[in-house]
Amino acid sequence: MPPRLQKFLLGYSGTSLATGLQVILLPWIAVAVVGLPALHLGWVQAAVLLPNLLFLLLGGALADRRDSAVVSALACLGLALCHGGLLLYFSYRIPNLAVLLLYGICLGVCTAFLQPARDNLVQRSARDREGHTTESRVQKTVTWMMLAQYGGQAIGMLLASRFDQWGPQLLLGIQAAVLLLAAVILLALREKKPSVPEEGKRPHALILDGLAQTWRRPALRELIALMAFNGFVHIGVFLVVLPLLAAQFSGTDGRGASYYATLQLAFIAGTVGATVTMLRRGQGRAPGRGILMCLLYSAALLLAISFGPTPLGLILLCICWGGVAAASAALGRGIVQLFAPAEYRSRIISIYQLALFGSAALGALAAGVLSEYAAPLTTLMWAGILSLVAFVLVAFSGALRGVEVNGGE
Template sequence: MTGLRASLNVLQERNFRWFFVSRSINMLGSMMTPVTLAFAVLHIDNSAESLGLVLAAQMGANILFLLFGGVIADRLPRRAVMQGCYLAMAAIQATMAVSLATGWASVASMMVLGALSGGVTAFSMPAQQGLIPQLVDREQLQQADSLMSFVRNGGTFVGPVVGTMLVVTAGPALAIGIDAATFLVASALLAKVELPSVIRRGTPMLTELREGWSEFTSRTWLWVIVAAFGVLNAIHIGAWVVVGPVVAKNDPDLGIRGWGLVVGAEAVGMLVMSVILLHWRLQHPLRAGMAGMAFFAIPLLMLGIRPATLPMMAVAFVSGMGTQTFSTGWTVAMMERIPSEVLSRVSSYDMLGSFVALPIGTLAFGWLADNVDVRTLLLVAGAAYATLALATLLVPQVWGLRRQGDEPESSTLRQDLTKKA
C-alpha cells in the first residue's frame, strides 16, 4: 500500500508513533536554531570569518566523535542513546540562551558551546538512523521517512521565519531557549518507545569499526556519493550558510527578513516534495536524488548574480524539492541495503565522509568572503556544485540502483548488489 493512507498506517505502530511525536516536537524547536545562531554570532561580531569559526568548531567536534558514536549506537539501546543526547543538548542550548540574554556571550564562548553540541550530535545521528528500521516494516520505510520529512520540512519553513522575526524583535536568546525546552519534552516522550532487548557483542571497538568500514567500502554507490558530498556539503555550508547571511544582511534588496523568506521557501519546496513522495515510489532513488541535488546550484548562482527576494524564493523552492528527493532516496537506499546490526556504524562512516570537509568549507568561505569578490565566489561555487552532483550519475551503480524487489531477476546490477548486500 502506498500514498497517504499507507503513511498514516505507519502511525498505527505504537513505537513509531511515540518516536514520531518526540522527533516532531524536537524538530520544530531546532529548525529555528541555524538561522538564529548565524545572526547571533553576526550580532556579536559582524564578520563572516567569526561565523565560520563557530560553525567550524561545531562541525569539527561532530566529525571527531562520529565513528565512536556509530559504535555506541550499535552497542547500546538506541533509544537510550538518543534520550541522553537530548538531555545534554537541552543543557547546552539553555546555557547558550542565558549567555546571549545576559550579554556575556562572545565568539569564543559560542565556539565552545557549538563544539559541545556538535559532539553530542555525533552520537544522536547514528542512533536515530539505526532506530527507524527497528520501528517499521521494510515496505513502510519510504512512507515513514516521508512522514518524518513532512514535519521536518514544515519546521524548516516555519523555523527560519519565526527565528528571524525573533532575532529582529526580541533577539536570538528566546529562540534558542525554546529549542532547549523542546529537547526536554522530546526526551520524555521517547521513553514511551519500547523495543526488545538486543544482545550486543563485546568485541573490541576497533574490530567493530573495521566491520563497519568493510560494509561501507563494499558498496560502490555508497562511497561514491559520500565522497561527492564531502565536497558538496563544504560548498553548501560555505556559500549558503556562511556567505548567504552576510550577503543578505548587507544587501538592500534582500536583508535579514528576505533571507528568512528564502530559506523558508526552500523548506516549502522540501515540504511539497515530502507530500509527493507519500504517493510516488522512487524506483531509482539515487538517480532521482542526485539529479535533484544539482538544482541547488541555481540559488547559489542567483545569490551571486542578483539576490532579490522573490526570484530567490522561487529558485530556493525548486532546490528544496530536489534536496528532499535525495534525502528520501538516500535514507531508503541505506535502510534497505544495509543490515540493521551495522547500520549505525555504516551511517557514521557516511556522515564522517559527508561532513569531514565542513569545517574547511566554513573557514575557507568565511575567509574568501572577506578577501575576494563575493559575486565571483558564488558563481564559481554554483558551477562546481552542479558539475559534481551530475558527475555522480556517470557511475553505473548510482544510475542503476533500484528499490529492493524492483530489480529484474536477470540483471547484472541485481547480482552485484545482492553479492555486496
C-alpha cells in the first residue's frame, strides 16, 4: 500500500474513531446522565446535523479553493476543542439541555468543514507512482476509505461501551487526543495547490457553480435526491429510535449503555463485513442498480424490526442493516468521486453530504416527535413503508439505474 494512502487511511480512521465514540456518548449522556425525554433527544441529535444546512456547502467551496488536507486538519482541531470544552464543563457540573445543544452545534459546524475536505483527499491518495488514477483505483480507494471509517467507528464504539465503568470524562479526553493526532497526520498530506480561475469569486458564487454542475448531470441529480431520502428516513430513524429501543430492552438493570453500544457494534460489524466483501469483489460495473437494491433491502429490514424482535434478534437485524448501509454508502460515494469534475469535486461532495445529513437532521426531529406521541416501533413501520414507495418510484427512472463504470471488477 502506498505511503500516501496509508497516511490518508490512518487519519481517516482517527476521525472515525472519534465519531464512533460520539455516536454512543452524546445520546447516552442526554438519556442516562441528563435524563432527557425522546423529543429533547431528537433536538440534541438534530443540533449536530442542522449546522450542515448552513455550513456544509461553504465547507465544500473552501476545500476547492484551499488545500483539502489543511482544511481537514483545522476541522479536526476544532472538534478536539469541542470535546475538550465539554470535558472541562463536566469537571464542574452535570451539563443540561442548553449545554448539550451548544456542544452539538459546535460539533456540527466543525464536521461540516471536515467532511468534504477529507473525502476530497481520495483522488490524491488513489494516485499511482506516476501520479495517475483509474476508475478501478478510485473505487478501491473509496472502499478502503469506508473500511477505515467503519473500523475506526467500531474501535470508538468498543471504547464507548465502557461508559458505565469509565464515565464520560475519560472518553471525552480520548476523543480529543485522537483528533489532535488525526490533525497532524492529515496535515502531512498537504501539497501546493495551483491557482484556479475561480480564486476571486465570492463563496456564494462558488456554491452556485457547484449546484449548477450537479444539476447538469442526471445521475448525480437522482443520486443526491435518493440520499436526501435516505438521510431523512433511515439515518433520522437510526439516531433516535435505536437508543430508545435499547433503553426499553435494558429496562432498569443499569446496563443500557452497554446494550446500545452492542447494537451499534453489530451495525458496524455488518458494515465491515460488507466493505471487506467489496474490497475482494469490487463495486461492480453497475453501482446505480446496487444502490436501488440496497433501498429495497433497507425497507425489508425496517419493517422486520417494526414487528418487535427480541434483544438478540435486534442485534442480528442491526448486522444486516449495517451491511446494506455500507454497500449503499460505498457505491454512492464512488459514483460521486468518478463523475464529479475535479475542480468542483469538493462542492459536489458537500452537496451530496448536505442532502444526506441535512435531511437526517430533519428526520431525527420527525422521528423524535413520532416516537414521543406514538411509539418507536410505529416510527420504524412508517419508515419501511416510505422506503418501499421510494424504491418503486426510483426504479422507473433510468438515470441512476443506467450508471456504468469501467474497471469495476
